[in-house]
Amino acid sequence: MDTTIDDLATKQCKPCEGAMPPLSQEEITQLMRQLDGWNYLGKTIRKEFSFKNYYQTMAFVNAVAWISHREDHHPDITVGYNKCQVEYTTHAIGGLSENDFICAAKIDTLFQI
Structure with missing residues (x-):
């Protein structure tokens, strides 16, 4: 599986069935390796983003919400x-x-804008 962040960011999430293994x-x-700054925490991946205000x-949270809605794959978000x-x-x-990594890549791409 040689996937780049660009490959991940262009993929679409697929519905997960309970029978599908992690x-x-x-x-x-x-x-x-394809994600920048994300931490692997066992059953989750997490990243903190910093802003000026x-x-x-x-604005970023709303963009993440839009991506999540479009992909039908929703993160836990903590806002300060x-x-x-x-x-x-x-x-x-x-x-x-893979959906978790697809969405993370899309968010990383968004954050670079």
Whole structure:
């Protein structure tokens, strides 16, 4: 699985079925190499984004919400005045799926704008 962040960012999330297994440690390791600044925490991946002010933070949160709605894959988001923490996991399978990495890549691409 030689996937780049650009490859991930152009993919679309697929519906996860409960029978689908979580990604293997090897798959997670390979996909983590494609993301910048995300932390692997067992069954989740998490990243904190920093901004100059509350307005920029909220604009980013709204953009993440739009991506999440479009992909039908929703993160846990913690918002502060000038920071936002985004955390992904796939609840239906009790671990990480490619969808988590697709959305993380889309958010990383958004943050670079």
